[in-house]
Amino acid sequence: MKLYGITGWKNAGKTGLMERLVTEIASRGLTVSTIKHAHHxxxxxxxxxxxxxxxxxxxxxxxxxxxxxxxxxxxxxxxxEPSLADLLPRLSPVDLVLIEGYKHEPHPKIEAYRQVIDRPLLASKIETIHAIAADGPVDTALPVFDLDDTIAIADFILSEVER
Known part of the structure:
Protein backbone atom coordinates (compact mmCIF):
# COMPACT_ATOMS: atom_id res chain seq x y z
CA MET A 1 0.00 0.00 0.00
CA LYS A 2 1.11 3.52 -0.66
CA LEU A 3 1.46 5.81 2.36
CA TYR A 4 1.45 9.55 2.80
CA GLY A 5 1.26 11.56 5.98
CA ILE A 6 -0.06 14.83 7.27
CA THR A 7 1.78 16.17 10.29
CA GLY A 8 2.09 19.42 12.18
CA TRP A 9 1.69 21.11 15.52
CA LYS A 10 -1.55 20.85 17.50
CA ASN A 11 -4.36 22.97 15.96
CA ALA A 12 -2.43 23.40 12.69
CA GLY A 13 -5.29 22.10 10.55
CA LYS A 14 -4.21 18.46 10.13
CA THR A 15 -7.61 16.85 10.65
CA GLY A 16 -9.49 19.26 8.38
CA LEU A 17 -6.89 18.75 5.67
CA MET A 18 -7.10 14.97 6.10
CA GLU A 19 -10.88 15.07 5.79
CA ARG A 20 -10.76 17.19 2.63
CA LEU A 21 -8.01 15.00 1.11
CA VAL A 22 -9.97 11.79 1.73
CA THR A 23 -13.02 13.32 0.04
CA GLU A 24 -10.97 14.62 -2.91
CA ILE A 25 -8.91 11.48 -3.50
CA ALA A 26 -11.89 9.14 -3.08
CA SER A 27 -13.84 11.28 -5.58
CA ARG A 28 -11.12 10.43 -8.11
CA GLY A 29 -12.03 6.75 -7.81
CA LEU A 30 -9.20 5.70 -5.49
CA THR A 31 -9.70 3.78 -2.26
CA VAL A 32 -8.36 5.54 0.81
CA SER A 33 -7.93 4.48 4.42
CA THR A 34 -6.62 6.58 7.29
CA ILE A 35 -4.61 6.07 10.44
CA LYS A 36 -4.77 8.71 13.17
CA HIS A 37 -2.20 8.74 15.95
CA ALA A 38 -3.31 10.26 19.24
CA HIS A 39 -0.95 11.16 22.05
CA HIS A 40 -3.68 10.92 24.66
CA GLU A 81 1.69 0.69 21.83
CA PRO A 82 2.26 -1.00 18.45
CA SER A 83 4.36 0.75 15.85
CA LEU A 84 2.91 2.10 12.63
CA ALA A 85 4.61 -0.80 10.81
CA ASP A 86 2.76 -3.25 13.07
CA LEU A 87 -0.60 -1.56 12.45
CA LEU A 88 -0.45 -1.25 8.65
CA PRO A 89 -0.92 -4.98 7.91
CA ARG A 90 -4.19 -4.85 9.87
CA LEU A 91 -5.74 -2.62 7.19
CA SER A 92 -7.49 -4.02 4.15
CA PRO A 93 -5.63 -3.25 0.89
CA VAL A 94 -6.39 0.20 -0.55
CA ASP A 95 -4.81 2.54 -3.08
CA LEU A 96 -3.59 5.01 -0.44
CA VAL A 97 -3.29 5.19 3.32
CA LEU A 98 -3.27 8.74 4.68
CA ILE A 99 -1.61 8.98 8.08
CA GLU A 100 -2.26 11.79 10.55
CA GLY A 101 0.54 12.16 13.07
CA TYR A 102 3.47 9.77 13.35
CA LYS A 103 5.75 12.66 12.47
CA HIS A 104 8.97 10.72 13.10
CA GLU A 105 8.04 7.65 11.01
CA PRO A 106 9.84 7.30 7.64
CA HIS A 107 6.89 7.79 5.25
CA PRO A 108 6.66 11.05 3.23
CA LYS A 109 4.58 13.87 4.72
CA ILE A 110 3.12 17.30 4.24
CA GLU A 111 3.26 19.66 7.19
CA ALA A 112 0.06 21.56 7.97
CA TYR A 113 0.97 24.97 9.36
CA ARG A 114 -1.04 27.91 10.67
CA GLN A 115 0.59 31.27 11.41
CA VAL A 116 -1.21 31.59 14.78
CA ILE A 117 0.66 28.53 16.06
CA ASP A 118 3.80 30.70 16.15
CA ARG A 119 6.15 27.71 16.29
CA PRO A 120 9.01 26.78 13.98
CA LEU A 121 8.31 24.57 11.00
CA LEU A 122 8.74 20.89 11.81
CA ALA A 123 10.19 20.53 8.31
CA SER A 124 13.37 22.23 9.49
CA LYS A 125 14.10 19.12 11.62
CA ILE A 126 12.16 16.32 9.91
CA GLU A 127 13.53 15.38 6.50
CA THR A 128 10.53 13.23 5.52
CA ILE A 129 8.38 16.36 5.22
CA HIS A 130 8.25 17.07 1.49
CA ALA A 131 5.97 20.13 1.40
CA ILE A 132 4.12 22.67 3.57
CA ALA A 133 0.39 23.45 3.50
CA ALA A 134 0.10 26.84 5.20
CA ASP A 135 -2.36 29.66 5.74
CA GLY A 136 0.25 32.29 4.90
CA PRO A 137 3.83 32.74 3.73
CA VAL A 138 6.52 30.51 5.24
CA ASP A 139 10.28 30.60 4.88
CA THR A 140 11.25 27.27 3.31
CA ALA A 141 12.78 25.84 0.16
CA LEU A 142 10.08 23.14 0.10
CA PRO A 143 6.95 23.44 -2.06
CA VAL A 144 4.29 25.50 -0.25
CA PHE A 145 0.56 25.11 -0.82
CA ASP A 146 -2.34 27.12 0.50
CA LEU A 147 -3.76 25.09 3.39
CA ASP A 148 -7.19 25.23 1.73
CA ASP A 149 -6.03 24.26 -1.79
CA THR A 150 -7.08 20.64 -1.42
CA ILE A 151 -6.92 19.86 -5.15
CA ALA A 152 -3.29 21.03 -5.49
CA ILE A 153 -2.27 19.18 -2.30
CA ALA A 154 -4.01 15.99 -3.50
CA ASP A 155 -2.29 16.32 -6.90
CA PHE A 156 1.08 16.68 -5.14
CA ILE A 157 0.51 13.65 -2.89
CA LEU A 158 -0.65 11.46 -5.76
CA SER A 159 2.33 12.46 -7.90
CA GLU A 160 4.66 11.66 -4.99
CA VAL A 161 3.23 8.19 -4.35
CA GLU A 162 3.42 7.31 -8.06
CA ARG A 163 7.21 7.74 -8.10
Whole structure:
Protein backbone atom coordinates (compact mmCIF):
# COMPACT_ATOMS: atom_id res chain seq x y z
CA MET A 1 0.00 0.00 0.00
CA LYS A 2 1.11 3.52 -0.66
CA LEU A 3 1.46 5.81 2.36
CA TYR A 4 1.45 9.55 2.80
CA GLY A 5 1.26 11.56 5.98
CA ILE A 6 -0.06 14.83 7.27
CA THR A 7 1.78 16.17 10.29
CA GLY A 8 2.09 19.42 12.18
CA TRP A 9 1.69 21.11 15.52
CA LYS A 10 -1.55 20.85 17.50
CA ASN A 11 -4.36 22.97 15.96
CA ALA A 12 -2.43 23.40 12.69
CA GLY A 13 -5.29 22.10 10.55
CA LYS A 14 -4.21 18.46 10.13
CA THR A 15 -7.61 16.85 10.65
CA GLY A 16 -9.49 19.26 8.38
CA LEU A 17 -6.89 18.75 5.67
CA MET A 18 -7.10 14.97 6.10
CA GLU A 19 -10.88 15.07 5.79
CA ARG A 20 -10.76 17.19 2.63
CA LEU A 21 -8.01 15.00 1.11
CA VAL A 22 -9.97 11.79 1.73
CA THR A 23 -13.02 13.32 0.04
CA GLU A 24 -10.97 14.62 -2.91
CA ILE A 25 -8.91 11.48 -3.50
CA ALA A 26 -11.89 9.14 -3.08
CA SER A 27 -13.84 11.28 -5.58
CA ARG A 28 -11.12 10.43 -8.11
CA GLY A 29 -12.03 6.75 -7.81
CA LEU A 30 -9.20 5.70 -5.49
CA THR A 31 -9.70 3.78 -2.26
CA VAL A 32 -8.36 5.54 0.81
CA SER A 33 -7.93 4.48 4.42
CA THR A 34 -6.62 6.58 7.29
CA ILE A 35 -4.61 6.07 10.44
CA LYS A 36 -4.77 8.71 13.17
CA HIS A 37 -2.20 8.74 15.95
CA ALA A 38 -3.31 10.26 19.24
CA HIS A 39 -0.95 11.16 22.05
CA HIS A 40 -3.68 10.92 24.66
CA UNK A 41 -5.82 8.08 25.93
CA UNK A 42 -8.91 7.85 23.72
CA UNK A 43 -11.77 5.43 24.21
CA UNK A 44 -14.11 4.84 21.28
CA UNK A 45 -16.36 2.68 23.45
CA UNK A 46 -18.90 3.87 26.01
CA UNK A 47 -19.37 2.67 29.60
CA UNK A 48 -22.50 0.56 29.96
CA UNK A 49 -22.40 -0.75 26.38
CA UNK A 50 -22.08 -4.51 25.98
CA UNK A 51 -18.76 -4.19 24.13
CA UNK A 52 -17.38 -1.99 26.91
CA UNK A 53 -18.49 -4.54 29.48
CA UNK A 54 -16.69 -7.28 27.52
CA UNK A 55 -13.47 -5.24 27.55
CA UNK A 56 -13.80 -4.42 31.23
CA UNK A 57 -14.28 -8.11 31.95
CA UNK A 58 -10.84 -8.76 30.45
CA UNK A 59 -11.34 -9.57 26.76
CA UNK A 60 -8.14 -9.01 24.76
CA UNK A 61 -10.10 -8.07 21.64
CA UNK A 62 -13.72 -7.13 21.09
CA UNK A 63 -15.12 -7.03 17.58
CA UNK A 64 -18.33 -5.03 17.33
CA UNK A 65 -20.40 -5.60 14.19
CA UNK A 66 -23.47 -3.71 12.99
CA UNK A 67 -25.33 -3.60 9.67
CA UNK A 68 -23.33 -0.44 8.76
CA UNK A 69 -19.80 -1.02 10.11
CA UNK A 70 -17.55 -3.11 12.30
CA UNK A 71 -14.79 -2.13 14.68
CA UNK A 72 -12.10 -4.18 16.34
CA UNK A 73 -10.89 -2.93 19.71
CA UNK A 74 -7.66 -4.42 20.98
CA UNK A 75 -6.67 -3.87 24.59
CA UNK A 76 -2.97 -3.32 25.12
CA UNK A 77 -3.25 -3.94 28.86
CA UNK A 78 0.39 -3.76 29.98
CA UNK A 79 2.02 -4.02 26.55
CA UNK A 80 3.57 -1.22 24.49
CA GLU A 81 1.69 0.69 21.83
CA PRO A 82 2.26 -1.00 18.45
CA SER A 83 4.36 0.75 15.85
CA LEU A 84 2.91 2.10 12.63
CA ALA A 85 4.61 -0.80 10.81
CA ASP A 86 2.76 -3.25 13.07
CA LEU A 87 -0.60 -1.56 12.45
CA LEU A 88 -0.45 -1.25 8.65
CA PRO A 89 -0.92 -4.98 7.91
CA ARG A 90 -4.19 -4.85 9.87
CA LEU A 91 -5.74 -2.62 7.19
CA SER A 92 -7.49 -4.02 4.15
CA PRO A 93 -5.63 -3.25 0.89
CA VAL A 94 -6.39 0.20 -0.55
CA ASP A 95 -4.81 2.54 -3.08
CA LEU A 96 -3.59 5.01 -0.44
CA VAL A 97 -3.29 5.19 3.32
CA LEU A 98 -3.27 8.74 4.68
CA ILE A 99 -1.61 8.98 8.08
CA GLU A 100 -2.26 11.79 10.55
CA GLY A 101 0.54 12.16 13.07
CA TYR A 102 3.47 9.77 13.35
CA LYS A 103 5.75 12.66 12.47
CA HIS A 104 8.97 10.72 13.10
CA GLU A 105 8.04 7.65 11.01
CA PRO A 106 9.84 7.30 7.64
CA HIS A 107 6.89 7.79 5.25
CA PRO A 108 6.66 11.05 3.23
CA LYS A 109 4.58 13.87 4.72
CA ILE A 110 3.12 17.30 4.24
CA GLU A 111 3.26 19.66 7.19
CA ALA A 112 0.06 21.56 7.97
CA TYR A 113 0.97 24.97 9.36
CA ARG A 114 -1.04 27.91 10.67
CA GLN A 115 0.59 31.27 11.41
CA VAL A 116 -1.21 31.59 14.78
CA ILE A 117 0.66 28.53 16.06
CA ASP A 118 3.80 30.70 16.15
CA ARG A 119 6.15 27.71 16.29
CA PRO A 120 9.01 26.78 13.98
CA LEU A 121 8.31 24.57 11.00
CA LEU A 122 8.74 20.89 11.81
CA ALA A 123 10.19 20.53 8.31
CA SER A 124 13.37 22.23 9.49
CA LYS A 125 14.10 19.12 11.62
CA ILE A 126 12.16 16.32 9.91
CA GLU A 127 13.53 15.38 6.50
CA THR A 128 10.53 13.23 5.52
CA ILE A 129 8.38 16.36 5.22
CA HIS A 130 8.25 17.07 1.49
CA ALA A 131 5.97 20.13 1.40
CA ILE A 132 4.12 22.67 3.57
CA ALA A 133 0.39 23.45 3.50
CA ALA A 134 0.10 26.84 5.20
CA ASP A 135 -2.36 29.66 5.74
CA GLY A 136 0.25 32.29 4.90
CA PRO A 137 3.83 32.74 3.73
CA VAL A 138 6.52 30.51 5.24
CA ASP A 139 10.28 30.60 4.88
CA THR A 140 11.25 27.27 3.31
CA ALA A 141 12.78 25.84 0.16
CA LEU A 142 10.08 23.14 0.10
CA PRO A 143 6.95 23.44 -2.06
CA VAL A 144 4.29 25.50 -0.25
CA PHE A 145 0.56 25.11 -0.82
CA ASP A 146 -2.34 27.12 0.50
CA LEU A 147 -3.76 25.09 3.39
CA ASP A 148 -7.19 25.23 1.73
CA ASP A 149 -6.03 24.26 -1.79
CA THR A 150 -7.08 20.64 -1.42
CA ILE A 151 -6.92 19.86 -5.15
CA ALA A 152 -3.29 21.03 -5.49
CA ILE A 153 -2.27 19.18 -2.30
CA ALA A 154 -4.01 15.99 -3.50
CA ASP A 155 -2.29 16.32 -6.90
CA PHE A 156 1.08 16.68 -5.14
CA ILE A 157 0.51 13.65 -2.89
CA LEU A 158 -0.65 11.46 -5.76
CA SER A 159 2.33 12.46 -7.90
CA GLU A 160 4.66 11.66 -4.99
CA VAL A 161 3.23 8.19 -4.35
CA GLU A 162 3.42 7.31 -8.06
CA ARG A 163 7.21 7.74 -8.10
Missing amino acids: DTDIDQPGRDSHRHREAGAQEVLLSTPRRWALMHELRDTN
